[in-house]
Amino acid sequence: MTPGNANSPDRGEAAPGAATGSGVASDELNALRDDLVAANRILVRQGVLDAFGHVSSRVAPGMDRFLLSGNLAPGSVTASDLLVHDLEATTSAERSLYLERFIHAEIYRRRPDVMAIVHSHSASVIPLGVTSTPLLPIIHMAGFLPTSGTAVFEISDHAGDASDLLITSSSLGASLAEALGDDAVILMRGHGSVAVGASLPEAVYRAVYTEVNARTQLQALALGTPRYLSSGEASTAARSVGGQTARAWNVWREEARPTTAE
Amino acid sequence: MTPGNANSPDRGEAAPGAATGSGVASDELNALRDDLVAANRILVRQGVLDAFGHVSSRVAPGMDRFLLSGNLAPGSVTASDLLVHDLEATTSAERSLYLERFIHAEIYRRRPDVMAIVHSHSASVIPLGVTSTPLLPIIHMAGFLPTSGTAVFEISDHAGDASDLLITSSSLGASLAEALGDDAVILMRGHGSVAVGASLPEAVYRAVYTEVNARTQLQALALGTPRYLSSGEASTAARSVGGQTARAWNVWREEARPTTAE
């Protein structure tokens, strides 16, 4: 990792929260940057992100700021690409930003419990958002999915029948955040999904296992009527297995380490 | 990359457009060669090309010349293998050429807007060309696909019932180009598909996301009747997402970089 570039308005090493524009000490912010670079690499390796999609992290609990890369493929993101965004989804950097940064801003606004967000187009999840078959928790690793069926955001209800399906405004972000409610995951018809977490490892874990659960469900549906997790099982498993996310995060982080010095 | 071999009639560094036989400055042609080598590598890495299929680029807007490798597996193509072809699909090089180079020649002839073409056998696309189920845009990344169903070129209508299914003549290439019309993609029954673009990154992007869309559609069809993109959504998404192809091209190009000096 290259050290922070003190000339950047978003990354300075000055007084806590001042030059960083984030309200937190630069040490903490640098550690978070490293984690977020790792999260980008992990999600690419796990097949959740490809050249598109993004992952963000709230700067600190209770803060109205979040770290998100400028407009870049996840596999290319380095620490210096991570910009502090506010809840209007603006930054002080003069760079091209992700078109759909409003997903992050509006969910952080409505969900103080959310510390990290992944937006992806992962392959097996999309089919479960385009028919009347709902995404349901079928493996104990995915107890965080709603047992009443994962909500699908139908963008034409909000943007009309000729949109580009993208969340390109605060207003559309707000509608999506409202549809998410208190859930961990929401699908977006013909587009992808969003997974949120109380920490970066949790959001990454949920994005990965939403994909794994969807793949399992697709195969099980071909065999007959699957037995899904009961609501009791889902909530117990979510607590129990959720406590093991560090194990996944640690090995994924190790595997996703850059192989050459950067 | 080895520098251009000035002895080759197709690659010289002489006066613009003269020794190159292409009508453009050799600097530009060399840059295009590098991009086309990258496109070959990218399409192999993305699983669109394997030992077969090919990608070409028009030499410059309005020109009746295009760059295409001699008869070689895409993963083996280097800058010196790229030959300037004319619209009769001939070159000045004494090398074995692709049997199906007429696909490229005839599409460039009919479509002045097309600057690059990919012909592939990518796995999930072929099934959607052999039954009555049409390939339709189901993800916002594939708004370039026709919402009335992607055309399937039925070669037996043009070459009879005992052909090798290959486009091995100007006449068959012309029939295929006519069937493509103004579309971005056409399927070839029992064979593969062709994707075109206004730039090399766009053609590569479309070939990759035609495959991704097909894979998604195959899975969605197993669940029920999918909701596809509306025609308004498809055209808006094609414009909007199309503007993001550079993001994909840049990261794919980086990933596909040769790991050792050549």
Add this chain to the structure above:
Amino acid sequence: MTPGNANSPDRGEAAPGAATGSGVASDELNALRDDLVAANRILVRQGVLDAFGHVSSRVAPGMDRFLLSGNLAPGSVTASDLLVHDLEATTSAERSLYLERFIHAEIYRRRPDVMAIVHSHSASVIPLGVTSTPLLPIIHMAGFLPTSGTAVFEISDHAGDASDLLITSSSLGASLAEALGDDAVILMRGHGSVAVGASLPEAVYRAVYTEVNARTQLQALALGTPRYLSSGEASTAARSVGGQTARAWNVWREEARPTTAE
């Protein structure tokens, strides 16, 4: 491999079976540790384990001790992470242990013939444990699967309808071991499976080919009513092909060798 850390209560080089806490000579135990590290790597490479699941080996025939890693992703396990567990699933090490170590303890308790156990969430197996379609041997490599249908452990029969689906106690482990009976494999609804063997290579082989068989069965079921192995074929194939597991183990071990010194 780092040499054994003589300070560890579980790994000493002292008198046979004394400092090791295992009752066997430390040379043999060290060789077993190397094999078990290899088994972890192999199962990750073969796609049977990911960040979760685990593999163990009984310390020696007739012994009530087994080697299993502390709570760690399989891809991270090194020789010094392998701890001697007793049949209460406890160790003398002060480390976090796998929540589901009781799977191993209770099967070793009931099955003196079992020398190694793999617990995994491998992808194609889970769908065959959530509908009424049973996992059956369809390829000669999987003659070890019961021709009457592989048993599915329904945890709600033992832990009620609001469990986390995990085997987190001796009591649940005992129920699972009882359901396994004399079989080689048991499925766990919405969770995964367990494969056992008379040696570490056999258990690894069975875990890999349970997944391969399941994948084949899923595809065959989409075509019609498959012809499965007859019970005579299954038992003959299990003996015959079982004699070839060394071939697989040797090449897998070679492929899974660490690429850099550790």
Add this chain to the structure above:
Amino acid sequence: MTPGNANSPDRGEAAPGAATGSGVASDELNALRDDLVAANRILVRQGVLDAFGHVSSRVAPGMDRFLLSGNLAPGSVTASDLLVHDLEATTSAERSLYLERFIHAEIYRRRPDVMAIVHSHSASVIPLGVTSTPLLPIIHMAGFLPTSGTAVFEISDHAGDASDLLITSSSLGASLAEALGDDAVILMRGHGSVAVGASLPEAVYRAVYTEVNARTQLQALALGTPRYLSSGEASTAARSVGGQTARAWNVWREEARPTTAE
């Protein structure tokens, strides 16, 4: 590659055909060994062979000898592991041999046109040998498959209902060879398939594209009734595309090159 070990009864550098036990000059035999090592690596990389299966080559046209590895996983095979077998499937080497070497011996006996044979368990092919749905050519790359349906060898007709499904005798090999007839490929129920060719590259090509065709057919069948190649198309395509196998062989051979000196 290590040079030939002159001490081996099967690999000497003495007078043509003498010490080699093969009746051909040792130079030619060494070149063939290199090709066969490459074929093993290629088929592993292409996912046709895993730890099991094997590939052989007749020593020279008209000869009753063939080269095949001793009992070893394909990924481990080196030049010194390749043994000259006669049509009784015996060798002069004191090594463990493949249980199913009789597949090769008996096909070479009946098919003088066959110069190379691949026996594999490739994943998508097996499902098409266990139901009443036949494997049919659906892509132009697989015109070598019979348009009347690829034959399935039902071993219980020859070895009874309690065999291990393996071809472990000259008698079973002869039955399989007879069932193959003049075809290029035969399936073996619950086991795998055999592909033959007039050269090693052709047999390898056919094994790879039998798998690709099967995968495509499985997906197409999920959509409706596919249009397969007509018999005229299949035979024309087999001739035409068959002429392009060198392109595939060359790039596959390059990709499968060992990365470190052996």
